[in-house]
Amino acid sequence: MATVASNPVPAHRQYLLLLHAAWRGQLQYRGNLVLTLIGGVLYQGVGLAFVWAVVAKFGHVGGWGMGELAFLYGVRLTAHAAWTIPFNRLNSMDWMVQRGEFDRYLIRPAGTLTQFLNWSTNIQPLGDLIGGVGVLVAASSAAPIDWSPTAVLYLLATIAGGALVECSLQLGLCGLSFRLQATYALRMNFIDNIMNNFGGYPLTIFPSVMRFALTFLLPLAFVAYLPANVLLHRTGELxxxxxxxxxxxxxxxxxxxAAYKFWYGQLKHYKSSGT
Known part of the structure; x- marks a missing residue:
């Protein structure tokens, strides 16, 4: 009996097919989509409103005016949304490992991480993206930035690079879930909270020890603060x-x-719970 040789689907094609299926399932519920997007925009708007209240009270934050702070906030939020949209399923890593649900991804003819990321999706990060882009557009005219083609390309590179910095921290810690069973508290209650709470402010307002930690130990500064200083021509204060x-x-x-390689390296330590 003749056998038909099968051509494996390229990894990027697998990802796009599964991503399309996941999003198509979510977009069937249009009312939920609209409410979720509105909720995401409003939630992020509260953070920007707090910054505005501080500026209204004191006139500036660390020498940064409202336009500059809004630009920094927009860069940080857009970068955050850019990684959470395709990688939001990382939040479920502990649950999948603890319940043995991860077994299914090891026996299917597709990339393990690709399957895991696209078994479902969360549309809430779209609200973050809309809010971040909206703030960036509004701040672009208020902040003292020379929008040359080079500056635009640098901004796009900044958003992509910042997204990958945050994603790398989360992905690397998720790799430890194969050994430790639970890393959610470290990933979300510590790392993500620090990124959200401090990422929208200039680091000059913090003590030198904290500035060092947020630059070289937890590289928050590389997400938005350092590139924003370049675009705002404030590198002299760094x-x-x-x-x-x-x-x-x-x-x-x-x-x-490095995080991608580490995640797959830790995968060999996964042991099914048998549930």
Whole structure:
């Protein structure tokens, strides 16, 4: 009996097919989509409103006016949304490992991480994206930025690089879930909270020890703060060399490559719970 040789589907094609199926399922519920998007925009708007209240009270934050702060906030929020839209299923890593649900991804003819990321999706990050882009557009005219083609390309690289920095931290810690069973508290209650609470402010308002920690230990500064200083022509106030701020978007791809390799390296330690 003749056998038909099968051509494996390329990894990127697998990802796009599964992603399309996941989003198509979510978009069937249009009322839920609209309410979720509105909720996401309003939630992020509260954070920006708090910044505005502080500026209205004191006139500036660390020497940054409202336009500059809004731009920093917009960059941070857009980068956050850019990674949470395709990688939001990482929040379910602990649950999938603890219940043995991860077994299914090890026996199917597709990439393990690709399957896991697209078994379902969450539309709430779209609200973050809409809010972030909206703030960026509004702040672009208020902030003192020379919008040359180079500046636009650098901004796009900043958003992509910042997204990969955050994603890398989450993906790497998710790899530890194969050993520790639970990393949610560290990922969301610690890392994500720090990113959300401090990412929209200039680091000059913090003590030097904290600035060092948020730059070299937990690289929050590389997500938005350092590149924003470049675009706002404020590199003179940095406690690091200006060239490091210019190169900030490059950290994202490097960290993501390391996190991706680490995640798959930890996968060999996965042991099914048998449930």
């Amino acid at each position: 406690s690091v060399a200006p060239w490091l701020a210019w190169c900030a978007p490059l950290l994202g791809p490097l960290l993501f490559a």
